Amino acid sequence: MVVQLFPLWAVLLSFCAYLIPDLFVSFKLSIVPLLMVIMLSMGLTLQLDDFKKVFVNRKAVMVGVILQFLVMPISAYCIATVMGFSLELTIGMLLVGSVAGGTASNVMCYLAKGDVALSVSMTAISTLTGVILTPLLVSAFIGQSVNVPTYTMFISLLKIVLIPVAVGVLANTFLNRYVRKINGILPYVSMFTIVFIIAIVVALSADNLSTLGVSVMFAVMLHNGIGLMLGYWVTFALGFDDKTCRTIAFEVGLQNSGLASALAIKFFTPMSALPGSIFSIWHNISGSLLAGYWSRREKKV
Secondary structure, eight states: OTTTTHHHHHHHHHHHHHHOTHHHHTTGGGHHHHHHHHHHHHHTTOOHHHHHHHHHTHHHHHHHHHHHHHHHHHHHHHHHHHTTOOHHHHHHHHHHHHSOBOTHHHHHHHHTTOOHHHHHHHHHHHHHHHHHHHHHHHHHHHTTTSOOOHHHHHHHHIIIIIHHHHHHHHHHHHSHHHHGGGGGGHHHHHHHHHHHHHHHHHHHTHHHHHHHHHHHHHHHHHHHHHHHHHHHHHHHHTTOOHHHHHHHHHHHHSBOHHHHHHHHHHHSOGGGGHHHHHHHHHHHHHHHHHHHHHHHHHHHO
């Protein structure tokens, strides 16, 4: 129940950060280490066998990953351009669109009675693929307008994402009996860590929220909606069953926006982290609502 109320905790702490930013601003340098904790927690829920499942559902995984890194960055750039966003906000939107799917997709998939094994496989593969594609996509879209530290970003993603996930996977594979003892607290660790990261980003962006908050919120809702919609209907048009379509919809529409915010803070500006922090809150709300709808529809059938 505590984890399912993630959006509420995120909103409450973000509101606190907005009102009293000084409480959180000093934790700016903690964002990357905190994100590594989340990635380690994710790795501890995976085993090497999870990657073997990729070959069982290879067509679905391939389609999902292609949609993930095609639909989300293109729609992010188009939305930012149409809405006339500044370069900083465009970077933020692109970062959200170019990172891998978030672990929230696994939870929503479970609640929506989707294919959880496929969801976990896709999250793992997109996370590893994103280490290479995220900096390349950002550079491809805005490399002409701003200096994108592609190589440095790639190295950071190795440290922030790949190494913690790999350590977690190896620990869960070879030391599973010990890891099982802490499995119950991992969702809470991930949730409270991401909520704290969102609060830090909100505090750093407090001055801009009052003037840009509504427009960025609308852009984020539209971006998330496009991902969920195309993730479902494109796979439906390709002939996948409803369970797979739901799973891929969540994988495409729900992003690792905490990572996007961390990259924005590290390589660009606090304003560039604004779309990621708002996306972190919104995609959990929209994902929960959609999962609830699909779950109820499944029961009726």
